[in-house]
Amino acid sequence: MPNRSEPRVITPALLRDWALPVPEGGKEARGTVLVVGGSRFTPGAVLLAGVAALRAGAGVLQLAAAESTAAALSIAVPEALVVGLPETADGAVAGRRHDRLVELAGEADVVAVGPGLNDVDQTRDLLDQILDATGPDTALVLDAYALGALSHAPDLLVGADRPVVLTPNLTEARHLLGHEPGPDLDAEAARLAERYRAVVSLYGHIATADGQRWREESGDAGLGTSGSGDVRAGILAGLLSRGAGPAQAACWAAYAHAVSGQRLVPRYGRIGFLARELLDEVPHTLATV
Incomplete structure (x- = not known):
């Protein structure tokens, strides 16, 4: 087990x-983010993650979601290329090979997998396609059902030697750990980071596989709202796309997510704002650090 540092408070x-990269040039210099998710009944998760990636600085956005939702997503997010993926009978994204998904994954700088997916087995098949299609420099953000799939195949990332960030909530952390998370979330994040050889962002507790740890202390109860985790995953993907390292992106994303929520409190109260309202606050929060 690596020697673990005391967590540093993110201020x-x-x-x-630890300034973020500021890419020069056109949109290609800010990278391409591909978000893979969105069952027939939860396309909004992909929308939230994708728009958050753009707000955090990604240059090009691509969305891959259930085929029945693709037209609506392309209208709702006109900035994105949208690809419809095959569906199962109950509306989950099917895991069978999709040549266009493989092509996009191979060209992306960052692939975020999980927002809005709802079938662990199908998600595992999607992850296999993406891991096969992407190179060692492609960053991965695994969220929601992608974490469930990882918990069923804990060796999935072994030997991959690629930048990976895991963004579990407490339920997902339980599946990944194999036990209920204890009260020391700094320690639990560190255990997950070591086990999966990835950066872990667990409710503002961030850890790397080599024992570095940080803690974001600005988050409040309002962030516990539907879609908030999708926004956080998207911010992370956008920061990775513009050139931040995995730990740096995780720390900045945790701060941007929390403080964007703080900025909404005067208008909506501590628990009255919506995840979509976080999106417009993200650029200002990042710019005023």
Whole structure:
């Protein structure tokens, strides 16, 4: 087990000393994010994650979701290329090979998998396609059902030697750990990071496989709202796309997510804002660190 540092509190001063890359040039310099998710009944998760990636600085956005939702998504997010994926009879995204998905994954700088997916077995098949299609420099953000699939195949990332960030909630952390998370979420995040050889962002508790740890302390109860995790995963993907490293992106994303929620409190109260309202706050939060 690596020697673990004491968690560092994420503050504006810490982030200013760890400044995000500012790419020069056109949209290609800010990278391409592919978000894979969205069952027939949950396309909004892909929308939230994708728009969050753009708000965090991604240059090109591509969305892959259940075929029945693709037309609506392309209208709702006109900035994105949208690809419809085959569906099962109950509306889940099917895991069978899809040549266009493989092509897009192979060209993306960051692939975020999980928002809105709802079938563990089908998601595992999607992950296999994406891992086969992407190179060692392609960053992965695994969220929601992608984490469930990983918990069923804990060796999936072994030897992959690629930048990966896991973004579990407490239920997903339980599946990944094999036990209920204890009260020390710093320690639980570190256990997950070591076990899966990835950066882990667990409710603002961030850890790397080599024992580094950070804690974001600005988050409040309002972030516990439907779709909020999709926004956080999208912010992460956007920061990775523009050139941030996995730990840096996780720390900045945790801060941007939490403080964007704080900025909404005067208008909506502590628990009255919606996940979609976080999106417009993200650029300002990042810019004013």
